[in-house]
Amino acid sequence: MMSQNKKVFAIIPSAGSGTRFSSNVPKQYFKINNETIIEKTLNHFIKLKEIEKIVIPISPEDKYILDLEIVKNERIQVINGGATRAESVLEGLKQIDSGSAVIVHDAVRPFVSPDLILNLINNFENENEDALIYGIPVYEALKKINLENLSVKSSVDRNEFYLAQTPQICLTDFLRDSLEACLKDNFIPGDESEAIERAGGEVRFLPGERSNIKITVTEDIPEERIGNGFDSHRFKDGDGLMIGGFKVPFGFSFDAHSDGDIVLHAIIDSMLGSLGLGDIGVHFPNTEEWKNASGKKLYKLTDEMIKEKGYSIKQLDIIVILEEPKLTPHRDEIINSLTKITGLSEANIGFKAKTSEKMGFIGKNEGAACLVVTKLNK
Numbered sequence: 001m002m003s004q005n006k007k008v009f010a011i012i013p014s015a016g017s018g019t020r021f022s023s024n025v026p027k028q029y030f031k032i033n034n035e036t037i038i039e040k041t042l043n044h045f046i047k048l049k050e051i052e053k054i055v056i057p058i059s060p061e062d063k064y065i066l067d068l069e070i071v072k073n074e075r076i077q078v079i080n081g082g083a084t085r086a087e088s089v090l091e092g093l094k095q096i097d098s099g100s101a102v103i104v105h106d107a108v109r110p111f112v113s114p115d116l117i118l119n120l121i122n123n124f125e126n127e128n129e130d131a132l133i134y135g136i137p138v139y140e141a142l143k144k145i146n147l148e149n150l151s152v153k154s155s156v157d158r159n160e161f162y163l164a165q166t167p168q169i170c171l172t173d174f175l176r177d178s179l180e181a182c183l184k185d186n187f188i189p190g191d192e193s194e195a196i197e198r199a200g201g202e203v204r205f206l207p208g209e210r211s212n213i214k215i216t217v218t219e220d221i222p223e224e225r226i227g228n229g230f231d232s233h234r235f236k237d238g239d240g241l242m243i244g245g246f247k248v249p250f251g252f253s254f255d256a257h258s259d260g261d262i263v264l265h266a267i268i269d270s271m272l273g274s275l276g277l278g279d280i281g282v283h284f285p286n287t288e289e290w291k292n293a294s295g296k297k298l299y300k301l302t303d304e305m306i307k308e309k310g311y312s313i314k315q316l317d318i319i320v321i322l323e324e325p326k327l328t329p330h331r332d333e334i335i336n337s338l339t340k341i342t343g344l345s346e347a348n349i350g351f352k353a354k355t356s357e358k359m360g361f362i363g364k365n366e367g368a369a370c371l372v373v374t375k376l377n378k
Helices: 037-046 085-093 114-123 172-184 192-198 262-274 295-308 328-342
Strands: 008-011 051-058 076-080 101-104 131-137 142-145 152-156 162-171 203-207 224-237 240-243 246-249 252-254 312-321 349-354 367-377
Touching: 008 085, 037 051, 037 114, 051 085, 076 085, 085 101, 085 172, 101 114, 101 172, 114 131, 114 162, 114 203, 131 192, 162 172, 162 192, 172 192, 192 203, 224 262, 240 262, 246 328, 262 295, 262 312, 262 328, 262 367, 295 312, 295 328, 312 328, 328 349
Parallel strands: 008 051, 008 101, 051 076, 131 203, 240 252, 312 349
Antiparallel strands: 101 162, 131 162, 142 152, 224 252, 224 367, 240 246, 312 367
16 A cells, blocks of 8 residues: 555646547547547546646647646646657656656546546555556457568467556656656657566556547447337236336236336337337237247347447436335345346446326326336447
């Protein structure tokens, strides 16, 4: 654990032009859902009171950053960077107290979370190591190739390799000396930890998150689709209602061709709708093939469909409308069931139950309905 008296600063290099990114603006100023990439990144750092100051080295030709409201924050300092990342970080280090710790993070990794940054700070053992970084395993096959004709020289054991990520934390003075040594030798390090390794420093890594990607090309921008779903069923005599894969005890069941799970059926409807694939009735009609089919089975088949299109489910917002039974006592069980079925965390499943204030067939306790909004990412 880092010494409690150590101040922590952050440097977010933003002087690159992003030549591999097809856009009329540098990629850090490309907007995702009406917010620039660098704004998304900075918002995560601003939330942490543990960080004293955030220094942003930019290109002297940058004409975008001063238009951003976020850089008016008193903890953010914008400076001119250098021709390379190493030079930009060195310029940033000039604005930071000697003897402190510094986090360096790519401006174009906007999906880092405050928890990931805080975890780095809390786990940095500055007395025993010179840098702490994040890394993720390599899952694809690795090949060493001939750059002239792209022929394969040999296969490489991927188990020996990890992909390094930012944020990375180290001590300011050691990083400064390491980067200056690189520049003196005309060596361009791939990241700050490589400079520290080259200087003989001890670098340790923590397991990173695959969602913390560095946006390099336009294909790295996540494509989102939103879908709405609806389902309703009358009641019939029975022993419980299927709600999100969980059977809620009740004196009735749903009168349906399948198991009548209004939550899973509405989710399926929204998933299909988000990709323009019709509705649940198109794919699972009232035929003998789907008679008494479980909502879980239909969800699995639908999930396979959207994955074939390159998408995956990321978030659910669910409203169940019924008079009885009350779902509050079973809320945790329903959400737990949905996490197992969808693979989503509880934080990404909104679940609410409402009444219809005694209006209509639901108000007469003759049935129930469900509305769902689903977000898919590519």
